[in-house]
Amino acid sequence: xxxxxxxxxxxxxxxxxxxxxxxxxxxxxxxxxxxxxxxxxxxxxxxxxxxxxxxxxxxxxxxxxxxxxxxxxxxxxxxxxxxxxxxxxxxxxxxxxxxxxxxxxxxxxxxxxxxxxxxxxxxxxxxxxxxxxxxxxxxxxxxxxxxxxxxxxxxxxxxxxxxxxxxxxxxxxxxxxxxxxxxxxx
Numbered sequence: 001x002x003x004x005x006x007x008x009x010x011x012x013x014x015x016x017x018x019x020x021x022x023x024x025x026x027x028x029x030x031x032x033x034x035x036x037x038x039x040x041x042x043x044x045x046x047x048x049x050x051x052x053x054x055x056x057x058x059x060x061x062x063x064x065x066x067x068x069x070x071x072x073x074x075x076x077x078x079x080x081x082x083x084x085x086x087x088x089x090x091x092x093x094x095x096x097x098x099x100x101x102x103x104x105x106x107x108x109x110x111x112x113x114x115x116x117x118x119x120x121x122x123x124x125x126x127x128x129x130x131x132x133x134x135x136x137x138x139x140x141x142x143x144x145x146x147x148x149x150x151x152x153x154x155x156x157x158x159x160x161x162x163x164x165x166x167x168x169x170x171x172x173x174x175x176x177x178x179x180x181x182x183x184x185x186x
Contacts, residue, residue, distance in 0.1 A: 020053035027054050027062045032071070041077045042067065043103030078104045078112040089129050092117050094160025126161045126169035134173055149174045 021027045030052070031045055040048075042063055049059040066072040078099055085095050092113045099109035117125065130152055137152050149170050156166035 018052055021049065021058075022054075024058050024062055027052075027058060028065070031062060031066055035066075035071055039077050039080060040072070041074050041102050041104055042072050043074075045072065047103070074104055074108060075112075077102070078108055079115075082112050082116050086116060086125070089159055091126065091156065091160030091162070091165070092122055093162065097160070122162060123165040123168045126156050126165040127172050129159070130156060130169045130173045137174075 021030055027049060030048075034040055034045065034048060045063060045066075046059055049062070050056075054062075063072065081099060081102060081104075082095050085098055090098070095116070096109050096113055099112065100106070104112075133152075133155070137148050137155075140148070140151075142148050152174060153166050153170045156169055157163065161169070
């Protein structure tokens, strides 16, 4: 008996290749099936059609038909995606990047994020997120003065918050720390 190859205990099986889409009815069924599983942007569906070898003219007709019936709306998709990611603690920078990966036009992504974080909304969102995560940073002992604030600042920056919003949130939760970028002495 030969040992299995790879990290899995079963033999290597080739992945099944998806059946190509050849007609408008099949493409519509596939698109509706995909949309039933989760919302998609127009460009995501177009990419799925391209991978399934659907001719571009048929793909465009199906996408237009779905748009007219209200099944595919990039504005609604972007807004839903942004709200979902905000609940997960994402900041505006990371949400914009996520929308770009979903092939949402840059102008629409920027408008969606601007509507989601009006005025000082980004700073308030960062402050709320850091307030919920405060115990996580307090649990770890500081080796050097300011480590806790630095780690909290980096956490918010990785989440896509601007340096200014992250700095204000860290200052609001942990107090003054001269080691943070952009901190001035008054």
